[in-house]
Amino acid sequence: MKRLGIFPGMLALVAFAAPVLAQAPYPPPPQAFATIVRQAPQQSSFTLDRSMLAAADGFLNGTSPDGHRIAAGLNSITFTNFHYHDFADYDGPAFGSLNAAYEASGFHHLVNANANSRAPMLTDVWLRTQGSMVTNMVVLTRGDRNMNAITVDCNLRPLDLLHLSGHFGIPQVDASAVMVPAPPPSSAPPRAAVPNVATGPIAPAPNVAPDPPAQNAPTLHKHGADDPQ
Template identity: 45%
Template structure:
C-alpha cells in the first residue's frame, strides 16, 4: 500500500472519532455531585448496535429519519436515601461545559431549591455543536434517589433529539418543561 492510500485510510478511520469529547474534569465533578455513595450501573451502545436498532425499530424502517448515532452511554446511580446535590459542584459542572463551548439548556420553571433536593426529576441538557449540527449531547437527570447521565456521540439536527426520546435510555421531553438556553455561564 502506498503512502497516499495509507493516509486516506487513516483519515477515513479517524473521522468518525473526530467529535467533541467530554470536557476534562467533568467525570470527577459529576461523581462528586451527590452527598452520598451510590450503586452504579453503566451500559453503552456502540455504532453497530445503534445501526441495527435504527434499521429494525427505531424509526419504523423509514430511511428519512435515519440519524448518525456513534455511541450512547447511560450511567445510572441509585442512592439508599434522598440525596442532596451540592450546588457548588453543579456550578462547577456548568462552568466546565461552558468553558468547553457546550450549550446548556435548563427548565425555566425550576427553582434553585428544586435542583438540590428534587422531589421530581430535574433535567439539564448540554449540546455541543459542529456548525448547525449537534455532535455530542449530555443529559443529566437528577432525582430524589436516582441520577442518570446519558452521553450521546452523534451527528444530529436539533429536531432529531425529539425522535430519540424514549429510546436507549434517553428521556422523553417533558411536555410541561420549558427548556431554554441557560444564562451565559449558567
C-alpha cells in the same frame, strides 16, 4: 425511565448557537457527575456503540427514511445511573465546577424554565454544536435517590433530537418543559431559596422568630326568645 424535559422551542435555539472552538478541551466523562453528590452512589453504566445502534435501527425504525438517517448520525449513547440509599445531598459548588468544565468544552447549558418546587426531577441539558449540527448531548436528571446521565455522541440536526425521544433508551419528550439557557451562577438564587424534592428534606431556616400565638376568636351568642333583653 423518566420523561425527558426537552421542548421543541429549545431545538430552534440550538441552531443559532456559536460553533465549537476547534481546540476545546475534552468534556468530563459521565462518571464525573458522581462528584456533585456528597454521598457515594451505587453506580452502573453501559454504552450502545455504533454497531449496536445500527443493529437496533432495523427493529425501531422499520422502513422510515428519517429514522434511518437519524440512526446513521449516532455514534454512541452512554447511560450512567447513580443510586443513593438516602436522600441525595447535592453539592452546589461542585455542580458549578462541573458545569464550568462542560462550558469550557464548548457545551451550552439549558434548564427547564417550567421547573417548580413540586417537580419530582430536575433536568439539565448540555449541547455542543459545530456549525448547524449537534455533535454531543448530555441529559442529567436528578431526583431524591437517583441521578441519571445520558450522553450522546452524534452528528445530527437540532430537530433530529426531538425524533430521538422514545428511541434507543432516550426518554420521551415532556411537552410541558421549556428548555432555556441556564442563568449565570452569579444571578442564580441561593439553593435553599428554591426548595425541591431533589435536594432532600428541607431544614427550617435558623434564627427565625416563632409566629405569635393565635388569639381566640370572639364567640358570637345568638339570642333566643327566653333570653333577657
